[in-house]
Amino acid sequence: MNLVVQTESEKRMKMQPVKGTRDFYPPQMAVRNFIVDGWKASSIRNGFVEYDGPIFEYLQMYQVKSGDEIVEQLFNFTDRGNRHLAIRPEITPTLARMINKQINALPMPIKWFSVPRLCRAERPQKGRLREFFQWNIDIIGIEDVLADAEVICCSLDYLRNTGLTSKDVVAKISSRRLLAALLKNIGIAEEKLESLYPILDKKTKIPVEAFVEMLEKEIDSPETIQAILKLMDIHSVNDIPDIVKLDEKAQESLDELKRVFAYLEKMGAEDWCRFDMSIVRGLAYYTGMVFEIHDKSGDLRAICGGGRYDNLLSDFGGPKVTATGMGMGDAVLEILLREKGLLTDDSLDIQKLDYFVACVDGDLFDEAVEITTKIRQKGYAANFSYKTNALKKQMKIADSMNAAKCIIVGGELKESGQLVIKDMATGEQILVDATTFLE
Amino acid sequence: MNLVVQTESEKRMKMQPVKGTRDFYPPQMAVRNFIVDGWKASSIRNGFVEYDGPIFEYLQMYQVKSGDEIVEQLFNFTDRGNRHLAIRPEITPTLARMINKQINALPMPIKWFSVPRLCRAERPQKGRLREFFQWNIDIIGIEDVLADAEVICCSLDYLRNTGLTSKDVVAKISSRRLLAALLKNIGIAEEKLESLYPILDKKTKIPVEAFVEMLEKEIDSPETIQAILKLMDIHSVNDIPDIVKLDEKAQESLDELKRVFAYLEKMGAEDWCRFDMSIVRGLAYYTGMVFEIHDKSGDLRAICGGGRYDNLLSDFGGPKVTATGMGMGDAVLEILLREKGLLTDDSLDIQKLDYFVACVDGDLFDEAVEITTKIRQKGYAANFSYKTNALKKQMKIADSMNAAKCIIVGGELKESGQLVIKDMATGEQILVDATTFLE
Numbered sequence: 001m002n003l004v005v006q007t008e009s010e011k012r013m014k015m016q017p018v019k020g021t022r023d024f025y026p027p028q029m030a031v032r033n034f035i036v037d038g039w040k041a042s043s044i045r046n047g048f049v050e051y052d053g054p055i056f057e058y059l060q061m062y063q064v065k066s067g068d069e070i071v072e073q074l075f076n077f078t079d080r081g082n083r084h085l086a087i088r089p090e091i092t093p094t095l096a097r098m099i100n101k102q103i104n105a106l107p108m109p110i111k112w113f114s115v116p117r118l119c120r121a122e123r124p125q126k127g128r129l130r131e132f133f134q135w136n137i138d139i140i141g142i143e144d145v146l147a148d149a150e151v152i153c154c155s156l157d158y159l160r161n162t163g164l165t166s167k168d169v170v171a172k173i174s175s176r177r178l179l180a181a182l183l184k185n186i187g188i189a190e191e192k193l194e195s196l197y198p199i200l201d202k203k204t205k206i207p208v209e210a211f212v213e214m215l216e217k218e219i220d221s222p223e224t225i226q227a228i229l230k231l232m233d234i235h236s237v238n239d240i241p242d243i244v245k246l247d248e249k250a251q252e253s254l255d256e257l258k259r260v261f262a263y264l265e266k267m268g269a270e271d272w273c274r275f276d277m278s279i280v281r282g283l284a285y286y287t288g289m290v291f292e293i294h295d296k297s298g299d300l301r302a303i304c305g306g307g308r309y310d311n312l313l314s315d316f317g318g319p320k321v322t323a324t325g326m327g328m329g330d331a332v333l334e335i336l337l338r339e340k341g342l343l344t345d346d347s348l349d350i351q352k353l354d355y356f357v358a359c360v361d362g363d364l365f366d367e368a369v370e371i372t373t374k375i376r377q378k379g380y381a382a383n384f385s386y387k388t389n390a391l392k393k394q395m396k397i398a399d400s401m402n403a404a405k406c407i408i409v410g411g412e413l414k415e416s417g418q419l420v421i422k423d424m425a426t427g428e429q430i431l432v433d434a435t436t437f438l439e
Numbered sequence: 440m441n442l443v444v445q446t447e448s449e450k451r452m453k454m455q456p457v458k459g460t461r462d463f464y465p466p467q468m469a470v471r472n473f474i475v476d477g478w479k480a481s482s483i484r485n486g487f488v489e490y491d492g493p494i495f496e497y498l499q500m501y502q503v504k505s506g507d508e509i510v511e512q513l514f515n516f517t518d519r520g521n522r523h524l525a526i527r528p529e530i531t532p533t534l535a536r537m538i539n540k541q542i543n544a545l546p547m548p549i550k551w552f553s554v555p556r557l558c559r560a561e562r563p564q565k566g567r568l569r570e571f572f573q574w575n576i577d578i579i580g581i582e583d584v585l586a587d588a589e590v591i592c593c594s595l596d597y598l599r600n601t602g603l604t605s606k607d608v609v610a611k612i613s614s615r616r617l618l619a620a621l622l623k624n625i626g627i628a629e630e631k632l633e634s635l636y637p638i639l640d641k642k643t644k645i646p647v648e649a650f651v652e653m654l655e656k657e658i659d660s661p662e663t664i665q666a667i668l669k670l671m672d673i674h675s676v677n678d679i680p681d682i683v684k685l686d687e688k689a690q691e692s693l694d695e696l697k698r699v700f701a702y703l704e705k706m707g708a709e710d711w712c713r714f715d716m717s718i719v720r721g722l723a724y725y726t727g728m729v730f731e732i733h734d735k736s737g738d739l740r741a742i743c744g745g746g747r748y749d750n751l752l753s754d755f756g757g758p759k760v761t762a763t764g765m766g767m768g769d770a771v772l773e774i775l776l777r778e779k780g781l782l783t784d785d786s787l788d789i790q791k792l793d794y795f796v797a798c799v800d801g802d803l804f805d806e807a808v809e810i811t812t813k814i815r816q817k818g819y820a821a822n823f824s825y826k827t828n829a830l831k832k833q834m835k836i837a838d839s840m841n842a843a844k845c846i847i848v849g850g851e852l853k854e855s856g857q858l859v860i861k862d863m864a865t866g867e868q869i870l871v872d873a874t875t876f877l878e
Contacts (some may be wrong), residue, residue: 047792101462
């Protein structure tokens with residue numbers, strides 16, 4: 001029997017990141033920071049405060065709402081204490097757990113945001129990775145649709161700030177409550193709804209024949225299927241009463257949805273928003289307004305999605321407290337920003353130094369190090385050259401580090417205690433007294 | 440047979456964070472941000488650029504340097520493709536992998552920093568959690584001890600900026616190379632060194648009897664053990680030649696260590712640094728200067744530790760490139776900052792609004808929402824009250840959100856299109872024209 005021995009080159013082959021994860025070299029890290037910093041700024045502007053949870057939780061946390069099927073999509077493991085744990089695929093269960101735990105101490109309403117790192121054990125695809133970052137905002141404790149409108153507006157506020165316009169993206173808005181009422185009005189039984197949502201959610205993602213085929217598995221009556229197709233094609237709230245006869249509950253839900261749009265108008269977001277019956281969201285979780293923001297070309301997955309989920313806290317063992325929120329991942333967003341030219345490989349500074357200290361006289365090298373340290377202690381970002389080679393070469397390094405100014409340590413320091421300060425943008429050079437400058 | 444059925448209360452019991460992990464409610468998140476932002480600022484000031492890697496890697500990555508024993512300390516799992524993976528317990532292997540991968544494209548020297556989230560499957564203790572954040576800085580490609588001094592200085596730069604002084608903390612510095620040379624000079628065989636390091640590292644952490652007992656298991660000669668004890672008690676580099684007869688290699692290493700101290704003096708850090716032979720660091724990994732920063736009271740674990748590791752890149756299948764760096768965790772640091780009164784529960788703002796919009800007239804509620812949205816779009820952080828209750832109550836909410844100013848939407852808007860702007864610090868109120876103010 002031969003032993004299988006790994007060769008050095010086989011070992012090296014394994015020294016790869018795991019498929020679907022990313023290495024953030026400084027240029028990629030700059031992109032991630034650009035996105036995350038923008039998310040944080042929008043959250044703070046819109047009055048949200050930051051929270052976070054652990055990267056792993058009890059596996060059971062993720063089974064509460066999604067059952068055992070979710071386990072397949074999780075990176076799950078068992079620790080030495082035989083606890084069944086999983087890396088978080090979303091942060092909402094953590095949010096529910098945390099809020100329930102301090103429900104009596106936390107003043108309502110709660111406006112929280114987070115930018116969790118999340119992992120899903122999926123096959124990597126365009127805009128869908130096994131490890132990603134997701135901006136989450138949630139408003140807990142406000143029953144009025146004002147909070148729903150605020151969540152949509154905050155998402156759009158971020159996108160507007162990246163340079164995207166209402167020509168690029170659209171918030172498609174509907175209501176789970178309205179959809180449920182309408183489906184019941186066309187004769188669908190209450191208990192059918194939950195299994196229908198994931199199918200209806202697929203409407204715009206698959207050919208119509210495939211969609212009808214999926215419906216036929218759930219619904220016997222061809223007339224009902226026709227009614228559903230008609231329903232899913234409505235593109236204005238005002239058309240609804242012409243297509244379905246509304247009962248009181250449906251009328252109430254419709255009025256509520258109209259109020260969402262009225263608030264969005266007050267918030268100056270009407271150009272960015274439109275009603276879209278085909279927005280269903282897959283999860284059983286949602287109870288009211290649902291929305292997704294899409295690129296208008298329609299080539300990409302949703303940029304973000306969310307809605308009202310009034311039962312989640314109670315599903316996690318807490319009291320019944322209303323909630324609404326959304327999540328926006330970094331992968332689709334980055335693709336879109338690049339497509340629109342709002343993010344290019346050289347639009348971000350990887351580094352930005354206030355000073356680069358160049359030393360052109362080996363005898364003065366220690367002084368150059370000392371000067372750099374003093375400048376850093378004054379709060380400026382500074383680097384020095386590790387070699388006292390030709391000034392031209394050092395200037396090139398200074399440029400590569402995006403230095404605003406260069407301090408040249410040379411003969412002037414020896415002769416008259418002076419430093420040359422070169423402005424890297426204008427090329428202008430001035431002489432300063434070293435002692436005064438570093439004071 | 441009875442089925443084991445979980446009751447609702449049992450399920451709720453499980454809705455806990457996993458032991459050794461932390462929930463970051465807004466106050467705890469503010470602390471984390473305070474620490475992480477400080478780390479990032481120091482890194483940037485000292486000329487480092489940010490990188491990051493995936494939260495999980497191939498398990499094998501962590502076995503390269505630490506063998507199979509490390510597996511027990513990792514949260515490891517198998518994905519559906521039967522890949523053996525682990526949540527990262529440190530970022531240095533990722534750093535080595537990433538640099539090796541782009542070794543021909545990356546200009547040297549490399550000065551990189553990262554603030555990874557790390558996990559270790561340990562028993563949680565004071566200052567030691569199963570999930571934590573760790574600041575890492577590394578300089579790759581500079582053989583001179585100047586880079587070692589720079590790493591120590593950058594770590595101290597951060598600590599100084601938190602308000603800590605050289606009265607609070609001390610950087611204890613030694614050299615693995617010097618230690619190896621001295622141990623050989625007192626008669627220890629080369630092949631014994633690697634097993635001795637983890638023991639010598641324990642010197643200050645355990646009673647002297649226990650330390651001697653550990654040594655006796657490795658070394659037969661009582662004279663050699665006495666020589667080691669004498670060696671480990673040296674507290675000045677200048678005393679070394681009096682205690683051990685130095686060969687050429689030992690003398691070289693000593694001179695090199697002296698140069699580290701000379702640089703630290705140039706960098707104005709001499710008050711913060713001292714030689715300490717007992718600093719060994721457990722890992723086999725280090726090849727030159729090693730250091731740890733400790734609180735002077737000595738009650739806590741090391742605040743940070745690091746040193747030179749010239750073989751790591753080649754151990755990971757890359758070329759032989761010199762490197763030096765350090766890691767500082769958030770847990771011990773937070774304990775120390777709290778002990779020294781440099782971080783208190785109310786020293787950090789959880790929220791800071793530019794404006795809070797109070798509405799005292801139900802008819803004007805929509806206007807208050809509109810005004811808030813406009814202010815947010817101008818770039819200010821703003822919130823409104825979801826209820827038009829008594830002004831006093833709304834002012835209390837504004838205060839709890841740390842609002843700098845309050846905009847009162849009331850009769851003045853109806854009568855003359857004006858808003859009341861109240862300065863929350865001084866209590867001063869002024870009237871402004873709404874249209875001009877929001878323009």
